[in-house]
Amino acid sequence: MKDRRFHLGWFLQGSSVQAWGEPWTGNIGQEWMQPEFFTEMTRNLERACFDYVLIEDSSYVGESFGGTRDVYLRDAIAVPRQDPSVLATILTQKTRHIGIVPTFATFAYPPYLLARLVATLDQVSNGRIGWNAVTGSSDFAARNFGLEGLPEHDLRYDMADEYMQVVNGLWGSWEPGALLADTETGVMVDPTKVHAVNHEGRFYKSRGPLNSGPCVQGRPVIAQAGGSPRGRQFAAQHADTIVASIKGTAGMKAYRDDIRARMAAAGRDPDSCKVLFLISPIIGDTEAEAWSRKKRRDEHNAAHLHLRMAHLSKITNIDFSALPLDEPLGKLTTNGHQQSLDEFLKRAGNKTLREAMAIYNEAGSLQLIGTPEQIADRMGEAMDEVGGDGFLFSLPDTSRRSVAEVADGLVPALQKRGLMRRNYAHDHFRDNLLAF
Ligand SMILES: Cc1cc2nc3c(=O)[nH]c(=O)nc-3n(C[C@H](O)[C@H](O)[C@H](O)COP(=O)(O)O)c2cc1C
Known part of the structure; x- marks a missing residue:
């Protein structure tokens, strides 16, 4: 019988106040600085066998609307928001199976810093880290880092291609088997298996090797959301999972087919990347x-x-x-x-x-309104039409209640239909992501 299972992720609106002004959010305005809500929800999603939680990020206070920061601050639109690496670290310690995917922008983190940070996260999580690789999109953010503004859109992706070359080189600077920890010979690391990178390119220079030691997964899971032709090209080249907001099953299928064709042209196996489509279901008892x-x-x-x-x-x-x-x-x-x-x-x-x-405002790739059973049916049909690979939940009203509706209402309905795993088969994030 055909394996109809697909993958699920959750798009968390930053390490930040969630759903300010929405009902059922408790005292989020006071509690957002502490990780309890995020650890509770991630454990619930792990119980529901989600593949990952993606932590969105941007590193500035918005002011494009009306030329003022007022609305962003008053209405908590993407601010206040913490550095995602700290929450990511905490989440790795409170969970055992689910993948954790913080966002780091290539303009904001020098490649060596990023490679070391993410390798460290992959180690402390025992192989469950992903990196949402974004190029950034705001001159306001760039100015927080001493830049005049961001480079032009497509040039940012050219730079990001080279950035990937550097970080991949750094992650590869420790060959498998380099860590010996041999108490008999007294040798911790085999020096013949650790190599310099000596990258000197158009945009970046880095010597290497990485001093953190290797990633548990070899390299972290790379997540990406490029939607433009240049962005898709970048994603098809590098990503293990792509998140996209495309309306309707015909568009979703065309997007996924395009990604798969680009992957094949780049010499990659199209099944080695999972495309997840954004959804915001509205669930009711009836x-x-x-x-x-x-x-x-x-x-x-x-x-x-x-x-x-x-x-x-x-x-x-x-x-x-x-x-x-x-x-x-x-x-x-x-x-x-x-x-x-x-x-x-x-x-x-x-x-x-x-x-x-x-x-x-009708966010998401599909309109999903109904009971858990109805929505589960629709998700299954949509995946049959599109070909794969799953969905990324993005809820405007993320709260303990809405997480429970998904984890304890919708997911069991999906499991009943054979659309969702009932347990994790592997220890590491990528292995679970590529398991079906
Ligand atoms: C589901 C989703 C999540 C995204 N998360 C982030 C993010 O956390 N930070 C960010 O700067 N951009 C984020 N983006 C924007 C993408 O990186 C990308 O810029 C956008 O999809 C437009 O594609 P393009 O750059 O190819 O035009 C996200 C996009 C989508 C669809």
């Missing part, structure tokens, strides 16, 4: 309850239009507050998240900005 929650969400979004507009401004660097709400959108371009803007404009068509925002 279908009617789910739809009434959807109605409440739509009303909330319409009354708080500025929140999602500010988010879109942040990732595209376009000031949407300066555009007329009730007129069609003109031509817009960005040096930020190009694919996110293209998808927004494509779906907007001739609609006004206000109407376009209503669709933008």
Whole structure:
């Protein structure tokens, strides 16, 4: 019988206040600095046999909307937010099987620092670390690091290609078997198996070898979210898992087929990378309850239009507050998240900005509204149509309640249908990711 199982990830909105202003979030405004909520939710997702938790990041306070930081600070849009490496470390110590994927931007971490940090994380987690490799998208962030601004979009990916060459070289600077820890001979490390890298390229220089010792997994799981043609090329070259927000099964299939073709052209086995599609299901005990929650969400979004507009401004660097709400959108371009803007404009068509925002608010690749059983059926059908490889949950109302609805409501319904694993077969993250 065909193995219909697919993979699940969770997109955590940073090491940060989650879902500010949403119901059922308890005292998140006071508690976000401490890791309890994040460790509890990650353990719940591990109980549900998720592949990974991806910790989003950006390293600046937004100010693209209306040219001010006010809305970002007042409404806790991606701020305050901690360095993700600390939460990632804590999560590795509170779990045993699930993959932990912090985001680090290539412009913000010199390659040696990144390679050493991620290798250390892979060691302390015993082979469960991933790295969400992003190039960054904001000049405000670049200025926090002494740069004038970010390089142009495609050049950032050229730089990131070389960056990958350096970090892969550093992770490879310890051959398998270099660590001896031989108490008989007294030799800890075999010096013949540790090598310099001596990288001197167009953008980066690093000597190596890495002094942390090797990654447990050889190299960490690489996650990526490139959506533009150049971004897809980069992802197809390097990623073990790709996360994407593409509307509808036809688009999802086309995206995945394109990634797989690019991988084959690059000499990689297409099955060695898992593409996960963003979803934000609305779950109810009954279908009617789910739809009434959807109605409440739509009303909330319409009354708080500025929140999602500010988010879109942040990732595209376009000031949407300066555009007329009730007129069609003109031509817009960005040096930020190009694919996110293209998808927004494509779906907007001739609609006004206000109407376009209503669709933008329906985040995710599929509309999933109903009981756990109905949603599980739909997810299974969608995967049959697309070909694979799974879903990344991104909830606007992440809370203990919404995590439980997924982990204890939806996942058992998926397991019942043979769509989701019931236990982890391997010790290491990549082995579980590529197990089916
Ligand atoms: C699910 C998802 C998660 C992402 N997480 C981050 C992130 O944490 N930090 C970041 O700077 N960019 C993040 N991005 C943006 C991507 O890195 C990328 O810039 C975006 O998808 C647009 O693709 P493009 O750069 O090829 O135009 C994310 C994108 C998606 C779809």
